[in-house]
Every structure is written in structure tokens, then in C-alpha cells.
Amino acid sequence: MKVLVTGGGGFLGSAICRQLLEMGVGVVAYQRRSAEDLHAAGAEVVQGDITDLSQLLKAAQGCDAVIHTAGKAGIWGDPAEYHNINVVGTQNVIRLCRQLSIPNLVHTSSPSVVHSGGDIENGDESIPLAEHFLSAYPESKAEAEKIVLAENGNGLQTVALRPHLIWGPDDPHILPRLMKKVRGGKLSLPAPEKIIDTIFVENAAQAHVLALLELQGQAKCAGKPYFITNNEPLPQGEIIQSLLAAVGINAEIRAVPTSLAKVVGAICEQAWRFLPLSGEPPLTRFSVEQLSTAHWFNTSAATRDFGYQPNISIKDGLGRLKNSA
Numbered sequence: 001m002k003v004l005v006t007g008g009g010g011f012l013g014s015a016i017c018r019q020l021l022e023m024g025v026g027v028v029a030y031q032r033r034s035a036e037d038l039h040a041a042g043a044e045v046v047q048g049d050i051t052d053l054s055q056l057l058k059a060a061q062g063c064d065a066v067i068h069t070a071g072k073a074g075i076w077g078d079p080a081e082y083h084n085i086n087v088v089g090t091q092n093v094i095r096l097c098r099q100l101s102i103p104n105l106v107h108t109s110s111p112s113v114v115h116s117g118g119d120i121e122n123g124d125e126s127i128p129l130a131e132h133f134l135s136a137y138p139e140s141k142a143e144a145e146k147i148v149l150a151e152n153g154n155g156l157q158t159v160a161l162r163p164h165l166i167w168g169p170d171d172p173h174i175l176p177r178l179m180k181k182v183r184g185g186k187l188s189l190p191a192p193e194k195i196i197d198t199i200f201v202e203n204a205a206q207a208h209v210l211a212l213l214e215l216q217g218q219a220k221c222a223g224k225p226y227f228i229t230n231n232e233p234l235p236q237g238e239i240i241q242s243l244l245a246a247v248g249i250n251a252e253i254r255a256v257p258t259s260l261a262k263v264v265g266a267i268c269e270q271a272w273r274f275l276p277l278s279g280e281p282p283l284t285r286f287s288v289e290q291l292s293t294a295h296w297f298n299t300s301a302a303t304r305d306f307g308y309q310p311n312i313s314i315k316d317g318l319g320r321l322k323n324s325a
Contacts, residue, residue, distance in 0.1 A: 002026035003212070004063040004102075006050055006093060007070030008043065009035030011172055012108065012163070015205035016067055017043050023209070030059045031070065050089035056096045065104040065216070067208050068093045068148075071141070073173055075287045076272065076280045079136035086140035087147070094151050101155065104215040106208050107148040109160040111197075111227060111297060112138035112290070119294040121195070125225055125301055135286035145225060152223035157215045160225040161207055164297060167243060168201035168317060169324035178244055181282070187244075187251045190258040190292040192237025197229035197296040200317035203310040204228060207302060214306035226302040232314045233296035239314070246321040258292040 003020055007013040008029025017027045017038050027043040029035050030050075039045045048055035050070040060066065072085040090107065097105050114120070114127040115138065129146070133139035145160045152158040167174050181187055207228045214221050237253040244251045265288040268281035302308035312320075 002063045004028045004030060004060045004066045006030050006068045009033055009038060010069060011170060012166055012201060012204055013069040014038060015201050016069065016208050019205050019209050028059055028063060050092065051084055053092045053095055056092055057099065060096050060100055060102065063102055065212055066093060066097060066102055067106045067212060069108040074137055075135055075284050077136060082136035082140040087143050090144040090147055094147065097156050103155060103157060104212060105156060105158045106212050107158060107160045109145040109162045109225060110138060110141045111162045111164045111295065113142035113145055115295065117289055121294050121296060122298050124298040125227065134289055149223055149225065157219050157222040159211050159215060159221045161211060161228050162225060163199050163204040163228040165198040166201050166204050167198055169321055175243060175247060178240060179249060182249055182251045185250065185252055186254050188254045188256045189237060190256055190261040190288060192253045192255050193235050194294045195233045195296050196236045196294065197233050198239055199228060199230045200312045202312050203230055206311060207308045210306045210308055220305040227297035227299055228302055228308065229297055229299055230310045230314055231299055242318055246318045247325045261288045
């Protein structure tokens with residue numbers, strides 16, 4: 001078997017590539033930057049853009065499956081860029097599967113596609129996609145997920161996984177943001193008591209591999225979305241403190257009123273949009289919504305349909321993070 005992994009050089013993608021290589025599976029890692037570590041591990045590394053269908057078609061020659069992790073993440077940015085990468089890029093992946101008769105596609109989605117502003121507690125896949133979004137990221141991911149699942153059938157089997165807040169060694173998203181927000185040993189958060197799920201990167205990669213194997217077997221997961229977590233929901237203040245402590249930062253969590261955070265988020269958005277200011281706002285309405293609500297999920301469907309169970313606990317994952325720091 002040979003698998004094309006889009007975003008193969010990224011945080012999640014590289015973990016998926018390594019796990020496939022350890023199984024003896026051929027891997028083509030497709031991403032915009034070089035990935036010498038994957039090349040050294042035995043992967044075929046191809047540099048290219050997810051929005052370039054001709055490059056994708058060349059990279060996917062001879063592949064039997066695709067795991068599509070490439071995408072633009074974040075809380076802020078040009079909506080057109082999110083659409084181009086997350087939606088058009090996903091449409092290109094569908095096109096290459098159809099044109100090359102590749103029968104199996106695992107797509108990386110996001111739990112944010114169902115977040116409508118309130119608490120989600122023990123949420124399962126019966127929650128509908130949100131109808132309104134405060135950020136281009138979840139809106140584009142929701143549209144991409146709909147495209148992928150609608151294409152299931154007629155020689156192509158698809159599944160969408162929704163890993164929640166991926167972290168681990170070399171995390172380029174969550175940890176860097178948290179580290180920037182610590183000021184004088186303190187970190188301000190709205191609702192630090194709210195319960196949230198996270199997932200260690202190797203567990204998220206494992207879920208993708210298991211889903212692919214199921215598509216190639218009985219395909220019980222075909223045409224469906226699945227929440228993927230570490231199955232260890234915790235107060236967000238506690239898990240954030242633990243993550244920071246693992247990289248050597250002891251932070252005191254200071255609760256701030258959610259109403260105040262929402263006002264500040266809205267002001268920051270206006271300032272960054274109209275001045276304009278460079279970089280990402282320190283707070284947005286979307287980030288406040290995420291920080292001020294519970295969001296933890298029931299993963300029993302993933303266990304039932306393709307045998308997902310996290311292999312690495314949060315405690316063990318924190319140990320690995322500490323050792324890598």
C-alpha cells in the first residue's frame with residue numbers, strides 16, 4: 001500500500017507519516033516545505049501547494065489512499081485564503097481521488113465545525129454543523145467536511161475525523177500561543193473552570209491510521225464524521241497550566257469576566273481590521289467563545305467503528321513534552 005499524506009510535513013501529518021512508515025506502508029509526504037526528517041525515515045517527500053491540482057496529481061501517482069491533513073489553521077486571517085486552502089484544496093483532493101481512481105480518503109476536520117456558541121458536554125456526532133461562525137477557520141472547515149462526506153460513494157470511500165486541540169512535542173499552534181500570553185507568571189483566562197478535551201498528537205495520528213485501515217476493510221466509518229480526543233476532559237485552566245509547566249513555564253491562572261473578554265475581543269478585531277495592524281489579534285470573538293465554553297466529546301462511535309482508543313495518556317504525553325523541551 002502507498003498513501004499520499006497532504007500536509008505530511010506538518011505537526012499531525014508528520015506523526016501520521018511516521019506511523020505508516022513503521023507499519024511498512026509506502027508514504028508520499030506532500031507539503032509546501034522540505035521535510036528532511038521524513039525523507040530520512042523513508043518517505044517520498046514532494047513539495048507542492050494543496051491548491052495546485054497538477055502538482056497533486058503528479059504526487060499521487062501510484063497511491064492507493066489519501067490522508068488529507070493539509071489546511072490553514074488559526075483564529076484570524078483573510079477569509080479568501082482560508083477558503084482557498086481549506087475548501088478549494090479539499091476539492092482538489094477529491095478531484096485527484098476521482099481522476100486517479102484512489103478509493104479511500106481520510107480527511108482531517110475540526111470539532112469547531114459544530115460549535116454554535118454554547119457549552120458542548122459529552123457531545124456526539126448527532127450535533128449538527130453550526131450555521132453561523134465567528135471565524136473563517138471553522139466556516140471553511142465545515143464547508144470542506146461537507147464536501148468530503150457528500151463525495152462518499154461511487155468508488156470513493158471517505159471519512160472525516162475531528163481531533164480536538166492537538167498538542168505534543170513540536171506543537172506549532174497551541175503551545176506557542178499560550179507561551180506568548182503569559183505575562184509576569186500570570187495567564188488571564190475567561191472561565192478557566194470550563195471542561196475541555198484535548199488530544200496528544202500520536203493519538204490523533206493513530207486515529208487517522210485506524211480509520212484508513214477500516215475504509216480498506218469493512219468500511220463501517222465510510223461517509224461519517226468522528227470526534228477524536230484523549231478521552232480525558234479536564235478544566236481548561238488545569239490542562240493549560242500542565243502544558244506550560246511541561247515546557248518550563250509556571251503560570252498562575254487568573255480568571256477574567258467573560259463579558260469583558262468578549263468586548264476586548266470585538267475591539268481587537270475592529271482595530272486589526274481597520275487600522276490595519278499586523279499579525280494576529282491577542283483576542284477575538286472566536287477565541288473568547290472557545291475559551292468561555294465547555295467542549296468535550298464522546299468518542300464511542302470511533303471506538304465502535306474503527307477501534308480507536310488513545311494509547312498515550314495525558315500524563316505520559318506531558319512527560320514526552322517535558323523531555324522534548
